[in-house]
Amino acid sequence: MALQYCQGLLFPGExxxxxxxxxxxxxARYEAIQNVITDSPxxxxxxxxxxxxxxxxxxxxxxxxxxxxxVPLVKRGT
Numbered sequence: 001m002a003l004q005y006c007q008g009l010l011f012p013g014e015x016x017x018x019x020x021x022x023x024x025x026x027x028a029r030y031e032a033i034q035n036v037i038t039d040s041p042x043x044x045x046x047x048x049x050x051x052x053x054x055x056x057x058x059x060x061x062x063x064x065x066x067x068x069x070x071v072p073l074v075k076r077g078t
Contacts, residue, residue: 001029001036004026004032005033007028008025008033012024018033018034
């Protein structure tokens with residue numbers, strides 16, 4: 001379900017809360033994704049380190065690592 005969670009966050013759509021994006025992700029079930037977020041015994045620090053290592057190989061270069069930041073993107077809501 002972690003793949004569906006990531007797909008739901010990355011797929012186009014105005015709402016990024018779980019029910020709307022769970023409906024957009026293929027084969028996603030809201031309850032299963034909710035379980036991944038709230039109850040799975042994954043180690044956040046290990047996952048973060050692994051993600052950084054994978055991204056270095058994908059977008060890193062000889063002169064460094066590119067930073068991707070979503071802060072300048074327009075947010076919905078108040």
